Amino acid sequence: MSTSAPLRSGTFEQRLIRRGDADYEATRAGSMWNQRVPARYPEVIVIARDVVDVVAAVRWAAKRELRVSVKSGGHSWSGNHLRDDGLLLDVAALDEVTVDRARRRATTGPGRKSNELAAMLGRQGLAFPTGHCLGVCVGGYLLQGGFGWNGRAFGPACMSVVGLDIVTAEGELLHASEEENADLFWAARGSGAGFFGVVTRFHLKVYDKPRVTAAAGQTFPLSALEPVLRWMHAIRAEVPASVELQLAITGDAFGVGGPGIELFAPVFANSLRDAWRALRFLDSPIRRLAKRRIPMLPVPLSALYRLVMTHYPSARYGVDNLWTHAHVDELLPHLEHAARTLPPPPSHLLWLNWSPPAGARDARMAFSMEDETYLALYGCWQRAEDDARYAPWAVSNVRRMQHLASGCQLADENLGERPARFVSDDHLQRLDAIRLERDPRGTFQTWMGRP
Numbered sequence: 001m002s003t004s005a006p007l008r009s010g011t012f013e014q015r016l017i018r019r020g021d022a023d024y025e026a027t028r029a030g031s032m033w034n035q036r037v038p039a040r041y042p043e044v045i046v047i048a049r050d051v052v053d054v055v056a057a058v059r060w061a062a063k064r065e066l067r068v069s070v071k072s073g074g075h076s077w078s079g080n081h082l083r084d085d086g087l088l089l090d091v092a093a094l095d096e097v098t099v100d101r102a103r104r105r106a107t108t109g110p111g112r113k114s115n116e117l118a119a120m121l122g123r124q125g126l127a128f129p130t131g132h133c134l135g136v137c138v139g140g141y142l143l144q145g146g147f148g149w150n151g152r153a154f155g156p157a158c159m160s161v162v163g164l165d166i167v168t169a170e171g172e173l174l175h176a177s178e179e180e181n182a183d184l185f186w187a188a189r190g191s192g193a194g195f196f197g198v199v200t201r202f203h204l205k206v207y208d209k210p211r212v213t214a215a216a217g218q219t220f221p222l223s224a225l226e227p228v229l230r231w232m233h234a235i236r237a238e239v240p241a242s243v244e245l246q247l248a249i250t251g252d253a254f255g256v257g258g259p260g261i262e263l264f265a266p267v268f269a270n271s272l273r274d275a276w277r278a279l280r281f282l283d284s285p286i287r288r289l290a291k292r293r294i295p296m297l298p299v300p301l302s303a304l305y306r307l308v309m310t311h312y313p314s315a316r317y318g319v320d321n322l323w324t325h326a327h328v329d330e331l332l333p334h335l336e337h338a339a340r341t342l343p344p345p346p347s348h349l350l351w352l353n354w355s356p357p358a359g360a361r362d363a364r365m366a367f368s369m370e371d372e373t374y375l376a377l378y379g380c381w382q383r384a385e386d387d388a389r390y391a392p393w394a395v396s397n398v399r400r401m402q403h404l405a406s407g408c409q410l411a412d413e414n415l416g417e418r419p420a421r422f423v424s425d426d427h428l429q430r431l432d433a434i435r436l437e438r439d440p441r442g443t444f445q446t447w448m449g450r451p
Helices: 024-030 051-063 114-122 138-143 182-188 222-234 272-278 285-289 301-309 328-340 384-390 392-404 425-438
Strands: 044-047 068-071 087-090 097-100 105-108 161-167 173-176 198-205 212-221 246-253 258-269 292-298 316-324 348-353 373-381 405-407
Touching (some): 024 044, 051 068, 182 425, 222 246, 258 272, 272 292, 316 384, 328 373, 384 392
Parallel strands (some): 068 087
Antiparallel strands (some): 105 198, 161 173, 246 348, 316 373, 348 373
């Protein structure tokens, strides 16, 4: 399907925000959630009101040979959308949602916040693996893969995208699915900020909402790091898919009064008994080392969002990550070093047990990078004068471990400073081939760290 979208007469160019305009810098800096705004300056910023504006912006940029970058929520830690000399297209206003409960289908614009989508679906007894943090919009989240709530059971969110409305490099509005423009459908699901089009609407498969959302936790002193990590590694394949087992090494662990380890286990189930059974692995010898043990408690998803955000206040960030299946013996000295050199709280190192089932993924989408364990480092501080002191912590520690990495996740990437595999090699070759065919003039920006 191709839809010709007319341009509004005499309105579009009047609303361009050009470099040097009075409101340019506030708009540029305001496009970032991370208060550490990179020194990259697009020539023009367009805040789209609707699909017509998106079409007009892409055509306008292509005519002037300006490369286009796209922003929905602005939660990219590295600021992928801020590029020198091109056009920044802000699609946050495209946030309409429709829900067809009977068919278990929904559509959403890229600017809808994940937590809002979760609440809207939840009121109808439905669910989707939405992102973990408040304010993250679905545009970038779904393009990069989407590791969200109950994602071990539902799979990465891009697996539940069944169609997309896309404005191409030619300024055409197309629909992409397995049956229509299948190359774009394949490429969009997992290519992240390097996608060569603007998604204006996602068509989603949604699910019955689990009847029970609950969580349990344990906290440990930092002195218990080795036995806790050895336990995490040993039980990684035994954790039920309904549980998101995660561990954070932080400078102010709950109930510890200083550096320590927070073990957190949200669970999604259809009964309290099922939830309790899923969390029985926490009843292990390691619990004797805990300073605090929090039993399983029912908790709404909205409360889980608020709890997560205690680790991510409005601040300056330096972030990097890796996927790995390395043995804990190989990882331990590097994680101990990262723990010793932590920036101030709430900086933390996250160990997420993922362990995807063998054969669970296939070649039907660009997404192709996951592994047993996900490690992400989030340096967090408040003052610009501390950038040189704290900003290198995440990327330098990941560099120490990158010989143990299978790749990185695009959600927390730092490709501009540390290039890494974010899809499999054969999928990257296919992405490049589709880009060459669909965007031969290079209208859209590619990934940072690549030409």
